[in-house]
Amino acid sequence: PCKCILSGQWQNDLGSQVHIFDVEADGSFSGEYRTAVSATQAPIQPALLCGSQQLHGEGQQPTFGFTVNWKSFSDSTTVFVGQCFVDKSGEESLHTMWLLREEVNSGKDDWKATRTGCNVFTRI
Numbered sequence: 001p002c003k004c005i006l007s008g009q010w011q012n013d014l015g016s017q018v019h020i021f022d023v024e025a026d027g028s029f030s031g032e033y034r035t036a037v038s039a040t041q042a043p044i045q046p047a048l049l050c051g052s053q054q055l056h057g058e059g060q061q062p063t064f065g066f067t068v069n070w071k072s073f074s075d076s077t078t079v080f081v082g083q084c085f086v087d088k089s090g091e092e093s094l095h096t097m098w099l100l101r102e103e104v105n106s107g108k109d110d111w112k113a114t115r116t117g118c119n120v121f122t123r124i
C-alpha cells in the first residue's frame with residue numbers, strides 16, 4: 001500500500017496548509033505553503049517549497065525534509081525535517097521540527113535570527 005507518499009494537502013495546528021505535488025521516482029517533490037498567520041500586514045500568498053522523502057524499501061514511515069522560501073514575509077526561510085507515521089487506523093501524520101531563519105540587518109544580530117520548533121501535520 002502506498003502509505004506516506006507525501007503528495008496531497010496537509011494542515012498543522014497553526015492552521016497552515018501545505019500542498020505537496022507529485023513525488024518523483026527519486027523522492028523529490030515541490031509544493032506550496034500557505035500560512036494562516038501573517039507576521040506582516042502583507043497579503044498572504046502561497047510560498048513555494050521543495051524537498052524530498054525516502055522511498056526505498058517496504059518501510060512505510062519514511063523521513064523527509066523540505067525548504068520554504070517565504071514570499072510575503074521578511075525574506076525568511078524555513079527548513080522542515082521529519083517523519084511520516086501511520087497509526088493503527090491508517091491515519092498518516094507528519095511529525096516535524098523546523099528552523100525559521102529571518103534576514104537580519106547585520107552580523108551582530110545573527111545570534112537571534114533563527115527560531116526553532118516542532119509541529120505535526122495531518123491530511124485534509
Ligand SMILES: CN1C(=O)N(C)[C@H]2CS[C@@H](CCCCC(=O)O)[C@H]21
Nearest residue numbers: 014016035039070073074076078119
Ligand atoms: C506559520 N508557521 C508554521 O506553520 N510553522 C510550522 C512555523 C514555522 S514557519 C512559521 C511561519 C513563518 C512565516 C514567515 C515569517 O514570518 O517570516 C510558522
